[in-house]
Amino acid sequence: MSDKPKIVYIHGFGGSPFSQTVGFLNLYYPEYEWCALEVDHHAAASIKKINDFAKENDVFAMAGTSLGGFYVLCSDFQGPKLVINPVIEPMKSLKPAVGTVPYHARRSDGATSFKFTMQDLFEFKKFKFVVGDNVTCHHTEHDELLGEDIKRDYAKIFKNRKMCPKKTLPSHIISESYVKHEIGEWLSGITIKA
Numbered sequence: 762m763s764d765k766p767k768i769v770y771i772h773g774f775g776g777s778p779f780s781q782t783v784g785f786l787n788l789y790y791p792e793y794e795w796c797a798l799e800v801d802h803h804a805a806a807s808i809k810k811i812n813d814f815a816k817e818n819d820v821f822a823m824a825g826t827s828l829g830g831f832y833v834l835c836s837d838f839q840g841p842k843l844v845i846n847p848v849i850e851p852m853k854s855l856k857p858a859v860g861t862v863p864y865h866a867r868r869s870d871g872a873t874s875f876k877f878t879m880q881d882l883f884e885f886k887k888f889k890f891v892v893g894d895n896v897t898c899h900h901t902e903h904d905e906l907l908g909e910d911i912k913r914d915y916a917k918i919f920k921n922r923k924m925c926p927k928k929t930l931p932s933h934i935i936s937e938s939y940v941k942h943e944i945g946e947w948l949s950g951i952t953i954k955a
Contacts (some may be wrong), residue, residue, distance in 0.1 A: 820840065
């Protein structure tokens with residue numbers, strides 16, 4: 762059992778806990794135990810999994826990317842949260858994905874794709890989030906998946922936010938430079954407050 766502070770990381774839509782991002786987190790911040798949970802397109806089950814993990818473990822902080830950011834926002838966890846390019850309107854953002862969706866990285870069950878149905882999409886209507894002072898939003902200057910207008914939405918919703926420069930967060934997908942620089946800055950800030 763590790764005595765390192767536990768940080769839960771939640772991947773995005775079609776993602777995996779075996780991604781390059783998780784590798785970078787472990788590489789640059791070995792002083793933390795990165796708990797990358799495998800979630801999916803079923804909102805209720807994914808949020809329950811996150812809440813159950815947080816209740817059963819001494820979690821220090823949570824971070825989530827894209828749909829993982831939405832799940833982190835909807836979780837019951839009250840500690841520091843970082844959401845990166847979070848999906849804030851899943852009904853709108855995920856509608857174009859209805860159909861067969863390939864996974865971006867290896868999954869624990871070996872699946873390479875999944876069916877995303879309208880029923881799955883409508884499950885997201887049940888979930889709303891509240892943003893408090895414990896939440897920080899990082900986003901890119903331009904998000905090719907969520908669009909330009911998302912910056913206005915983020916400005917309305919998140920008091921604690923940072924538009925990251927293209928050199929560290931060039932797109933919707935997290936880069937090594939972003940993990941190395943921007944996540945390090947966030948970790949320094951929450952460590953000081955803790």
